[in-house]
Amino acid sequence: MREEIQNLKNEALAQIMEAKDSNELEGLRIAYLGRNGKLTKLIKEIKGLSDSEKKEVGRLINESKNAIFETITSKKNQLKVVKREWFDPTIPGKKYKIGKLHPTTQVINEMYEIFKHLGFSIIEGPEIESDVYNFEKLNLPKDHPARSLQDALYIEEPDVVLRTHTSSVESRALETLKPPFRVVVAGKCYRYENVNATNNAMFYQFQGFAVQKGISMADLKGALYSFVRSFFGEKREIRFRCKYYPEVEPGAGLDLDCLFCNKKGCSVCKGRGWIEMLGSGMIHPNILRSFGYDPKKISGYAFGMGLDRIVMDRFKISDIRSLYNGDIKY
Amino acid sequence: MRIPINWLKEYVKLPGKLTDLTDKLTMAGHMLDKLDKVNNNIVIDLELRGNRADCYSILGIAREVSAIFKTPVNYPKIFNKASKAPKLNDIKLKADTNYLRRVMIATISDIKLTPSPLWLKQRLEEYGVPSINNIVDLSNYVMIETGQPLHTFDFDRVGKNLTIRQAKKGEQMTTFLEETINLTEDDLVWANQTSVLSIAGAIGGKVHSISNETKNVLLEGASYNQANIRRSVHRHNLLTDAGIRHEKNLDPNLVEFGIYRFLELIKENKWGKIENNVLDYYPNVTKPWxxxxxxxxxxxxxxxxxxxxxxxxxxxxxxxxxxxxxxxxxxxxxxxxxxxxxxxxxxxxxxxxxxSYDKIPSRVLSLEVPKDITLSYINQEKDLKDNLTSIGFDEVISLPFVKEDMRELNKSLINSGSPVKVVNRPSPDIEEMRMTMLPNLLEFTQKIINERGTEVRLFEIGKIYFKKTNKYHELRKAGIIYWSKGNANFFKFKGYIESLFSKMNLKNFKFSTADLPITNITNSYNITSSGQVVALGGEIEDCYYLEIDLDSLLSKNLKPSVNLWPKYPPQIEDLTFVIPERTKIGEVVLSIKLVDDKIAEVELKDIYKDSYTFRIWYQDKNKTLENDEVEKIREKIIKELNHRGVRIKN
The missing domain is CATH 3.30.56.10 (Phenylalanyl-tRNA Synthetase; Chain B, domain 1)
Incomplete structure (x- = not known):
């Protein structure tokens, strides 16, 4: 019987080596290893053998089985290399529709993520706002020179406006939240504007503020630098300079080097070499006092930036209107 | 403000490199906006701080340069102070207002009116104001140099009885630029007995300005209530060089410096005879605080x-x-x-x-991190957006206003409350705020259809606004719209919505027909979850629309759960029934499910005319069902449906 097995194995291996294609190989597999295959039949004959022979022959059959199987597999692979069926990978895939987030949402999400790592929570506030929260409580009394920069859309003159900035959420937060807190807000703001390629009556702002005992300009600078470096890249040059905003004292502006001209001055940066990115500073003592805090015991910082220009820059959109008029083709 | 470098150099020593100067000024709060060259002289244009009234002058910037670079300021020469008097050569000045903080008046007789000499012309040109004649130019020159706006009148025309008062209702003045301004009672003016001479701090009148016939000049310099001037300047759009200075908080002590500097230059240039006395009205002297x-x-x-x-x-x-x-x-x-x-x-x-702010260190997370107070609905919105994109819907954002031709639709989902309107609309499209997300989504959809799109799946998440019982309300909504060329139907749209709800883990929701306030929307319905309406939907212009109320969803238990594959395989078969018209298929499906608890799932597979094919899963948790067991359940189904007039096909 041993000889029979050996012969069968040799015969199988020889036929496998001669095989021309995968169909022939499959036929051989069935002929030897299939349910009624030649080798399988031999297994059935084991019954009549003595115990010691059973062991010996069983091992032999197993070895032969493995050898035949491995040879078929390697021959199959060999045949594939040599010759393959016609296959065209250039055929276009069947379209599968997936949805996309609006560019502004993508930018906001990314910013939220960065600020979460800096210990910030996310809050929101109303868009229809009273003069009190939008201006008065932010150290912007009536007739303040800074008010002309942001002509409001009025719902009721002079007391109800569509918020002109997300700072209105700051005054609401100062009223309701207990320090220490760090929060960011992103949302729609409005202004009286004749709509054109660079100005829209609605725009998005991203704002943050932190109130905590001992918080300083160094913490503000640290948070802003971390944000700028993760959002705009490690290599950007940053300018952190004195700037006036009525809501803060001291106030600071943050500029980034203009990538379009390498700080040489071009139309993008209006010849300045720098792009104004955001405004910031320490929350004005008048504001802190008006919410019942002693500025010497508890301090805070605030920062804010327009989002639309950042979105336009990132997604190479040249007309601000196309962000919000359904022009984006997904 | 434009600062000619040559001019600045007269009062302070500048660093050798221009960028040294502009970089340091920028860091200290006066950002370099533009660089320019006029008459071959460099002009730096600085973006000045709105609260630094003192910096709107060459001398103001010289003081900043002096502080930054530690070099002294050389102040220009001023006229030897003449004696001051409450009255001046019979001039009577009545200050009939609380808005005046200080005024000084001097007179110059026998003036020599000429075109300006070259140095004066060039200075003004570099700064950016046109040259008119030596007297007018000089008042501009001194204003730019010192920051104090000055004004000159034709003394013989204005007369000797002058008043500074608020304008009367109906009063008008024509400016020297030939523009007639209708004054309000809040506008501060200079006047004589018969007419208004100038709008204080902003602009002079045509009739009383210096002209070719002027022989004697009345020079005034004043300091007013900043807020009042600001209101006038913006009311009448008079952002003149004087106006932009007076609308800021100017130092009343500067008036004196400006007046005497002007007189000094008149003297040096021999342009007229200076009267000895100077009138000075200064009721509350400002002292250093x-x-x-x-x-x-x-x-x-x-x-x-x-x-x-x-x-x-x-x-x-x-x-x-x-x-x-x-x-x-x-x-x-x-x-x-x-x-x-x-x-x-x-x-x-x-x-x-x-x-320099450069010396402030940059610190991160040096303080205790406050607890996370992120509002739950922010996470909800973010998840919802991700879920909607995962089922193939694109996010759009629109201005939350409704265009004029879409206003009718604005009331389609809400019938209580009125729309919120902007009273000072910049354009008709930016006036009425949306009360539903539908109009803008429909417009965006139309746009894609016009661009020959074959399918539209859009959503917008945002607020709607309305006024009710004198209060303003803002509610968060998700609008979802679907259109497909030639083959959109409710069956497909509802499939998307059900997938969405399943991703949101929203269970036990019910679709029921519901009437909407306007009839443009057909086949309208609502979706309820534990008895509360969470969404409204319907069909309009071949589009399928659904608006979800996010706030009412927020309270629902949206805890995620998973189903495991059952241990024993199901028996699956398709049964086709002939169903009479106007039968609610949802109820048919429900009644099949209720026949036996071994019916694990029922799915509507196909509709052909009045034939509905359902795929039914028979499954037992504890064993594999035998054919005769399935048979019994099937018979129960057929019997149950027969009661409803539904019969099995074949």
């Missing part, structure tokens, strides 16, 4: 250490007088012209900005 500064506070606010010695030295460079100094505190007298410095924090900024 005191502020204190605590060194510890300075350091804790900046997050860095500035040595007291350095603090003192910087403040001195900025003209602050040190009154008292000990280890902890400093008391200073503020220079009159620094009307922006009113608090300790203002002083701190002065020290930090002159020392």
């Amino acid at each position: 005191k502020l204190s500064l605590n060194f510890d506070y300075l350091n804790s606010l900046s997050g860095s250490i500035t040595e007291p010695k350095k603090v003192v030295e910087i403040l001195k460079r900025l003209d602050f007088k040190i009154l008292k100094e000990d280890l902890k505190d400093l008391e200073v007298a503020c220079p009159n012209y620094r009307t922006d410095v009113k608090s300790e924090e203002d002083l701190i900024e002065e020290v930090l900005r002159i020392d």
Whole structure:
């Protein structure tokens, strides 16, 4: 019987080596290893053998089985290399529709993520706002020179406006939240504007503020630098300079080097070499006092930036209107 | 403001490199906006701070340069002070207003009116104002040099009885630019007995200005209530060079400097005879005010250490007088012209900005991290957006206003409350705020259809606005719209919505027909979850629309759960029934499910005319069902449906 097995194995291996294609190989597999295959039949004959022979022959059959199987597999692979069926990978895939987030949402999400790592929570506030929260409580009394920069859309003159900035959420937060807190807000703001390629009556702002005992300009600078470096890249040059905003004292502006001209001055940066990115500073003592805090015991910082220009820059959109008029083709 | 470098150089020594100058000025708060060249002279255009009235002048910037670069200011020569008097050569001035802080008047007789000499012309050209004649040009020159706006009248035309008062209703004035302005009672004016001569702080009248016939000049320099001038300047759009200075908080002491500087230049150029007396009305003299500064506070606010010695030295460079100094505190007298410095924090900024913000260190997470108070609906919105994109819908954002031709649709989902409207609309499209997300989504859909799109799946998440019982309301909504060329139907749309709800883990929701306030929307329905309406939907212009109320969803239990594959395989078969018209298929499906608890799932697979094919899963948790067991359940189904007039096909 041993000889029979050996012969069968040799015969199988020889036929496998001669095989021309995968169909022939499959036929051989069935002929030897299939349910009624030649080798399988031999297994059935084991019954009549003595115990010691059973062991010996069983091992032999197993070895032969493995050898035949491995040879078929390697021959199959060999045949594939040599010759393959016609296959065209250039055929276009069947379209599968997936949805996309609006560019502004993508930018906001990314910013939220960065600020979460800096210990910030996310809050929101109303868009229809009273003069009190939008201006008065932010150290912007009536007739303040800074008010002309942001002509409001009025719902009721002079007391109800569509918020002109997300700072209105700051005054609401100062009223309701207990320090220490760090929060960011992103949302729609409005202004009286004749709509054109660079100005829209609605725009998005991203704002943050932190109130905590001992918080300083160094913490503000640290948070802003971390944000700028993760959002705009490690290599950007940053300018952190004195700037006036009525809501803060001291106030600071943050500029980034203009990538379009390498700080040489071009139309993008209006010849300045720098792009104004955001405004910031320490929350004005008048504001802190008006919410019942002693500025010497508890301090805070605030920062804010327009989002639309950042979105336009990132997604190479040249007309601000196309962000919000359904022009984006997904 | 445009600063010609040559002019600036007259009062202060500049660093050798221009970028040194502009970089440091930028860091200290006066950003370089543009560089320009006029008459081959460099002009730097600085973006000045709105609260630094003193900086709107060449001398103001010279003072900043002096403080930054530690070099002295050389002030220009002024006229030997003449004696001051309440009355002047019979001129009677009545100040009939609280808005006047100070006024000085001088007269110059026998003036020599000529075109301006070259130096004066060039200076003005470099700054950017046109040259008119030597007298008018000189008042502009002194304003740019000192920051004090001055105004000259034809003395013989204005007469000797002058009043500064608020305008009367109906009064008008024609400016020297030939523009007629209708004045309000809030506008401050100069007037004589018969007419208005000028709008205080903003612009002179045509009739009383200097003309070729002018022989004698009345020169005035004044300081007004900043807020009042600001209102007038913006009301009548009079952002003149004088206006942009007067609308800021100017130092009343500057009036004197401006007037005497003007007189000095008249004298030097021999352009007229200066009368000896000068009228000065200055009821409440502004004196330097005191502020204190605590060194510890300075350091804790900046997050860095500035040595007291350095603090003192910087403040001195900025003209602050040190009154008292000990280890902890400093008391200073503020220079009159620094009307922006009113608090300790203002002083701190002065020290930090002159020392440079570059010296402030950058610290991250040095303090305890406050607890996370992120609002739950922010996460909900984010998840919803991700879920909607995952089922193939694109997000759009629109201006939350409804265009005129879409206003009818604005009331389609809400019938209580009225739309919120902008009273000062910049255009008709930016007036009425949306009460539903539908109009804009429909417009965007139309746009895609016009661009020959074959399918539209859009959503917008945002607020709707309305007014009800005198209160403004803002509600968060998700609008979802679907259109497909030739083959959109409710069956498909509902499939998307059900997938969405399943991703949101929203269970036990029910679709029912519901009427909407307007009839443009057909096949309208609502979706309820535990008895509460969470969404409204319907069909309009071949589009399928659904608006979900996010706030009412927020309270629902949306906890995620998973289903495991059952241990024993199901038996699956398709049964086709003939169903009479106007039968609610949802109820048929439900009644099949209720026949036996071994019916694991029922799915509508196909509809052909009145034939509906359902795929039914028979499954037992504890064993594999035998054919005869399935048979029995099937018979129960057929019997149950027969009661409803539904019969099995074949």
